[in-house]
Amino acid sequence: xxxxxxxxxxxxxxxxxxxxxxxxxxxxxxxxxxxxxxxxxxxxxxxxxxxxxxxxxxxxxxxxxxxxxxxxxxxxxxxxxxxxxxxxxxxxxxxxxxxxxxxxxxxxxxxxxxxxxxxxxxxxxxxxxxxxxxxxxxx
Numbered sequence: 001x002x003x004x005x006x007x008x009x010x011x012x013x014x015x016x017x018x019x020x021x022x023x024x025x026x027x028x029x030x031x032x033x034x035x036x037x038x039x040x041x042x043x044x045x046x047x048x049x050x051x052x053x054x055x056x057x058x059x060x061x062x063x064x065x066x067x068x069x070x071x072x073x074x075x076x077x078x079x080x081x082x083x084x085x086x087x088x089x090x091x092x093x094x095x096x097x098x099x100x101x102x103x104x105x106x107x108x109x110x111x112x113x114x115x116x117x118x119x120x121x122x123x124x125x126x127x128x129x130x131x132x133x134x135x136x137x138x139x
Contacts, residue, residue, distance in 0.1 A: 004138050005079045011127045012075040018124045019068035026052050056109050093135045099128040
């Protein structure tokens with residue numbers, strides 16, 4: 001059980017950092033990050049505005065990155081606090097299921113409709129899929 005929680009902690013931290021990066025980019029505060037991130041993790045302004053300006057970039061008016069920040073924070077908290085793990089496990093699994101299904105759709109939109117290769121997007125979708133697998137194993 002410990003290795004699963006470590007994996008979930010690492011994956012949720014990755015997802016959290018990607019979501020924060022998108023939030024900062026959306027609010028034009030990413031210049032510090034752009035100087036300190038590896039080149040493959042950077043998003044140019046044209047790509048970012050293409051992605052963040054689409055209707056698929058939010059759910060009920062809430063940006064996907066804000067939902068990600070909430071989800072990854074809850075997941076990270078549950079991996080650190082055992083009592084929280086027991087209370088939130090099924091809810092996190094449900095959220096993870098939705099994130100994976102949405103991720104497949106968003107990947108389709110990125111690749112086939114927008115023709116955008118967003119490394120960070122693909123990384124977050126992969127992290128969500130791995131989170132789903134680990135949560136499924138620990139049910």
